[in-house]
Amino acid sequence: MKMALGFLTAILITCFAPVAYASDPSPLQDFCVAVNDSVAAVFVNGKICKNPNMVVANDFFFSGLNMPGNTSNPLGSRVTTVNVNQLPGLNTLGISLVRIDYASYGLNPPHTHPRATEILVVLEGTLYVGFVTSNPADPNQKNKLFAKYLNPGDAFVFPEGLIHFQFNVGHKNAIAFAGLSSQNPGVITIANAVFGSDPPINQAVLTKAFQVEKKVIDYLEAQFRWNIV
Ligand SMILES: *[C@@H]1O[C@H](CO)[C@@H](O)[C@H](O)[C@H]1NC(C)=O
Ligand SMILES: *[C@@H]1O[C@H](CO)[C@@H](O)[C@H](O)[C@H]1NC(C)=O
Numbered sequence: 001m002k003m004a005l006g007f008l009t010a011i012l013i014t015c016f017a018p019v020a021y022a023s024d025p026s027p028l029q030d031f032c033v034a035v036n037d038s039v040a041a042v043f044v045n046g047k048i049c050k051n052p053n054m055v056v057a058n059d060f061f062f063s064g065l066n067m068p069g070n071t072s073n074p075l076g077s078r079v080t081t082v083n084v085n086q087l088p089g090l091n092t093l094g095i096s097l098v099r100i101d102y103a104s105y106g107l108n109p110p111h112t113h114p115r116a117t118e119i120l121v122v123l124e125g126t127l128y129v130g131f132v133t134s135n136p137a138d139p140n141q142k143n144k145l146f147a148k149y150l151n152p153g154d155a156f157v158f159p160e161g162l163i164h165f166q167f168n169v170g171h172k173n174a175i176a177f178a179g180l181s182s183q184n185p186g187v188i189t190i191a192n193a194v195f196g197s198d199p200p201i202n203q204a205v206l207t208k209a210f211q212v213e214k215k216v217i218d219y220l221e222a223q224f225r226w227n228i229v
Contacts, residue, residue, distance in 0.1 A: 075108070112190075113185040117159055124175040
């Protein structure tokens with residue numbers, strides 16, 4: 001019976017394999033703990049593996065997610081990341097984690113993760129969250145917003161690559177955790193990428209793209225000259 005079930009599972013997995021895909025490549029061994037190797041200048045799509053014989057439990061460990069992030073910044077939010085750069089054991093495993101703290105009315109502004117879907121769960125507070133679809137094929141339709149108010153215990157998923165945000169609509173601090181389907185999801189914060197790039201994008205591009213006068217672009221560029229990290 002057990003074998004039959006296993007066989008059935010294998011068949012089911014095979015059937016659904018064409019529709020299921022991960023952003024990150026699947027691991028080809030138990031693990032590949034990331035290590036710095038300045039001597040061997042080998043470039044891989046990810047990090048170089050530590051010798052498995054040298055791997056220790058701490059390579060798979062991260063501590064401190066009980067500590068609130070510092071939200072003293074213009075947005076009133078802070079993302080604490082636990083990806084392959086902080087937790088080398090995540091290398092090749094296609095997964096990572098963040099803690100997000102929000103001050104009262106703090107905002108995690110519109111951004112995308114080029115390499116990951118994100119599932120977020122609220123622990124404290126009330127968040128207004130949402131994502132916007134990519135440009136519709138039908139020119140008569142608009143990019144569609146999917147948004148919800150989330151309370152503690154509520155979860156919401158932001159599909160890979162789509163622009164999304166979270167806004168603390170309460171007087172009190174809010175806390176959320178999220179899992180992301182990449183060891184290194186990447187973040188593109190829309191305002192910072194467009195108005196805060198280094199060097200700046202030619203203003204002729206921005207005035208035309210946003211259909212505004214140069215002084216509006218000057219103003220917006222002045223707002224995003226700080227580092228969001
Ligand atoms: C890897 O090397 C860089 C640059 O020397 C350093 O900043 C970083 O902390 C190192 N990471 C690990 C996991 O040792
Ligand atoms: C939080 O960040 C602000 C602005 O960078 C800084 O002045 C303050 O000392 C930080 N607070 C803590 C507790 O680290």
